[in-house]
Amino acid sequence: MTDLPARRLLLVHAHPDDESINNGATMAKYAAEGALVTLVTCTLGEEGEVIPPELAHLAADREDRLGAHRIGELAAAMSELGVTDHRFLGGPGRFRDSGMMGLEQNDREGAFWHTPVDDAAAYLVEVIREVRPQVLVTYDPYGGYGHPDHIQAHRVAMRGAALAAEPAFRPGLGAPHTIGKIYWNRVPRSVAEEGFARLRAAGADFPGVAAIEDIPGVIDDAEISAAIDGAPYRERKAAAMRAHATQIAVDGPFFALSNDLGQPIFAAEYYQLVHGTSGAPAGERENDLFAGVAGAVQGDGVNGANSVNGANG
Numbered sequence: 001m002t003d004l005p006a007r008r009l010l011l012v013h014a015h016p017d018d019e020s021i022n023n024g025a026t027m028a029k030y031a032a033e034g035a036l037v038t039l040v041t042c043t044l045g046e047e048g049e050v051i052p053p054e055l056a057h058l059a060a061d062r063e064d065r066l067g068a069h070r071i072g073e074l075a076a077a078m079s080e081l082g083v084t085d086h087r088f089l090g091g092p093g094r095f096r097d098s099g100m101m102g103l104e105q106n107d108r109e110g111a112f113w114h115t116p117v118d119d120a121a122a123y124l125v126e127v128i129r130e131v132r133p134q135v136l137v138t139y140d141p142y143g144g145y146g147h148p149d150h151i152q153a154h155r156v157a158m159r160g161a162a163l164a165a166e167p168a169f170r171p172g173l174g175a176p177h178t179i180g181k182i183y184w185n186r187v188p189r190s191v192a193e194e195g196f197a198r199l200r201a202a203g204a205d206f207p208g209v210a211a212i213e214d215i216p217g218v219i220d221d222a223e224i225s226a227a228i229d230g231a232p233y234r235e236r237k238a239a240a241m242r243a244h245a246t247q248i249a250v251d252g253p254f255f256a257l258s259n260d261l262g263q264p265i266f267a268a269e270y271y272q273l274v275h276g277t278s279g280a281p282a283g284e285r286e287n288d289l290f291a292g293v294a295g296a297v298q299g300d301g302v303n304g305a306n307s308v309n310g311a312n313g
């Protein structure tokens, strides 16, 4: 990629489906605007529970073929979002899903959680130095809700960003690159509360309703730095979530994971800026993750959009 689009966004996630639930509208928006949106998924999600009974045979405790199936689900979801650059960290299957915290799978050879952070981060450095993102999105240090792969994805993303900027680190992986802005995925408490009120009022068809504590990354509204209005991309986000059919059951504006607890689909997506300078006036939220980034003007990406597909070899 010698002729990169003007705006470049990198997202680092643990499993296929996390990107659509957390950032589906954001990814669709920036892809539609001609930005380069690069998704790095760290595992295939082999340990996920399977919702549709007819696919239950794929699960890790039966045929253990879920990982390969989820590669297809992720590709279908990315096509719904218009995102063409999606990769698995170190290639598909390099790191295995570690399962929920406390399971013996956590410490299995090859499990993502069991891998030294710097070993995994080197694969991300290679991607960062290639696509040279101005903005990185990942989880908070708790991984949103404590899943080992989410915590590890956070660590690898933050470490990868630091190492990519170090000229002395593995020069063979490409020229050093400093990412200007780093965000963590967040949900403002008021938005979570309002979403659950809507869910209860609608009486959606799930056996139960999740609690605010079940929503990853909920924090006080004052901690939110940026809000992306995803309303125009609500349907694309829902379609991307539906593409992850082994993991997500979508019912109108609501969805459930394998725990069968209904949750609202959030069309607006929220972020906490943890590195770099806000492009919004003091005390206000940004409405663009590229706000204040030099040269990253909306529309500049239009010419560059074609180059992603290899127009420059």
Ligand SMILES: [Zn+2]
Pocket: 014, 015, 018, 147, 150
């Ligand atoms: Zn996950």
